[in-house]
Amino acid sequence: MSKRIPVIAANWKMYKTKDEALAFIFAVNEKVPARTEVESIICAPSILLNLLVKREGENLRIGAQNMHYLDEGAYTGENSPLQVKSAGAEYILIGHSERRSYYNETDETVNLKMVAAFKHELTPILCVGEVLSERESGATKAVLDQQLEKAFLNISAEQALNTIIAYEPVWAIGTGKTATPQMANETIKDVRAKVAALYGNEVADGIRILYGGSVKPDNIKVLLEESDIDGALIGGAALDPNNFLVFTEAASNKK
Numbered sequence: 110m111s112k113r114i115p116v117i118a119a120n121w122k123m124y125k126t127k128d129e130a131l132a133f134i135f136a137v138n139e140k141v142p143a144r145t146e147v148e149s150i151i152c153a154p155s156i157l158l159n160l161l162v163k164r165e166g167e168n169l170r171i172g173a174q175n176m177h178y179l180d181e182g183a184y185t186g187e188n189s190p191l192q193v194k195s196a197g198a199e200y201i202l203i204g205h206s207e208r209r210s211y212y213n214e215t216d217e218t219v220n221l222k223m224v225a226a227f228k229h230e231l232t233p234i235l236c237v238g239e240v241l242s243e244r245e246s247g248a249t250k251a252v253l254d255q256q257l258e259k260a261f262l263n264i265s266a267e268q269a270l271n272t273i274i275a276y277e278p279v280w281a282i283g284t285g286k287t288a289t290p291q292m293a294n295e296t297i298k299d300v301r302a303k304v305a306a307l308y309g310n311e312v313a314d315g316i317r318i319l320y321g322g323s324v325k326p327d328n329i330k331v332l333l334e335e336s337d338i339d340g341a342l343i344g345g346a347a348l349d350p351n352n353f354l355v356f357t358e359a360a361s362n363k364k
């Protein structure tokens with residue numbers, strides 16, 4: 110199996126002012142592990158992207174949380190992939206469950222955004238996950254398979270390998286309910302198997318798949334001990350720079 114570089118991605122959601130963002134970045138810039146050991150990413154509100162890109166240290170990476178799939182147009186309040194790219198962001202969250210549930214993001218728009226991301230050389234962090242009723246009715250695998258099939262339409266094997274997938278059970282986001290490490294690992298193995306079915310074993314072995322949903326400093330290590338969990342996408346707990354450093358340090362120790 111190929112060695113996969115772990116990823117820690119903070120999703121700031123709609124938190125932090127300019128001053129708070131600067132204080133965070135100055136607190137972590139010099140302390141995050143080398144980029145060859147861990148990919149340490151902050152997905153920030155669009156209005157803060159340029160500010161952060163100008164101050165990111167060499168081991169920190171900046172991503173956006175959403176974008177339109179068109180290059181430009183009369184879409185008040187939206188940001189285009191061109192704008193995200195020209196702000197200096199390298200990553201783009203696509204299909205986060207909050208976008209799917211509050212802003213009518215569909216599997217189809219997720220796919221259009223995947224295609225747009227690669228067109229503009231942005232690395233997608235593709236979010237997939239099931240809601241509680243789907244987990245309880247045993248539909249998790251079918252739900253994830255469908256999300257993955259549709260997201261990867263018209264995406265080449267090389268592009269798929271350069272995608273980061275975040276498996277986030279919706280019932281675990283911001284609720285304090287974490288999937289057990291074993292449950293998360295088993296589901297991520299299913300996600301990897303679906304990638305293998307779509308693109309073959311080489312892509313499935315190389316693609317990074319993260320867990321997200323109530324990750325905290327006290328559960329990151331056990332999650333990362335699991336074979337198929339390559340890192341984490343973290344909301345609330347990663348707003349604190351000290352926590353962010355705990356997460357990146359834990360990832361740098363992943364075997």
Ligand SMILES: O=C[C@H](O)COP(=O)(O)O
Nearest residue numbers: 120282283322323344345
């Ligand atoms: O993008 C991050 C996820 O929504 C997880 O958020 P959380 O760590 O606050 O549960």
